[in-house]
Amino acid sequence: xxxxEYTEHARIRLQKxxxxxxxxxxSLEKPDEMLYLEGTELVHFIKxxxxxxxxxxxxxxxxxxxxxxxxxxxxxxxRKYENQNR
Numbered sequence: 001x002x003x004x005e006y007t008e009h010a011r012i013r014l015q016k017x018x019x020x021x022x023x024x025x026x027s028l029e030k031p032d033e034m035l036y037l038e039g040t041e042l043v044h045f046i047k048x049x050x051x052x053x054x055x056x057x058x059x060x061x062x063x064x065x066x067x068x069x070x071x072x073x074x075x076x077x078x079r080k081y082e083n084q085n086r
Contacts, residue, residue, distance in 0.1 A: 002024075002025035002028050002029060003066060004025075004028055004061055004066045004067065004068050005066060005067050005068070006021075006067075006068045007067050007068060007069055009069065009070060010067075010068045010069060010070050010071065013070050013071065013072070014071060017071070017072060017073070019057065019071050019072070019073070023047075023049050023051070023052070023057055024057070024059050024068065024071050026047060026049075027045045027046070027047035027057050027059045027071075028045050028059060028061065028068075030047070031045040031046055031047050032046055032047050032048055032056075033045075033046040034046070041062050041063055041064040041065070042060055042061070042062055042063075042069070043060070043061055043062075043063050044058055044059070044060050045058070045059040045060075045061065046058050046059075046074070046077060047059075049073075052073070054078075055073045055075075055078065056073065056074050056077035056078055057071060057072075057073055057074070058071065058072055058073075058074040058077070059071040
């Protein structure tokens, strides 16, 4: 179970973008990659969602307050990973 709280902004964005909460929670619990933003408490959790055409979900959360800020499918990551596997 995920111990993060969704901000109102995150709830609206998930609904608009058709992102399922269990995908967000899977990204937080077992990310493929984590990026820490220097000087902030924000972390980008990245996970490939095989149930959604293997697209990469990026979830941005504040690790101190345990709040999910936003989430979106990041097209640039697909290109990045495809280029690494060549």
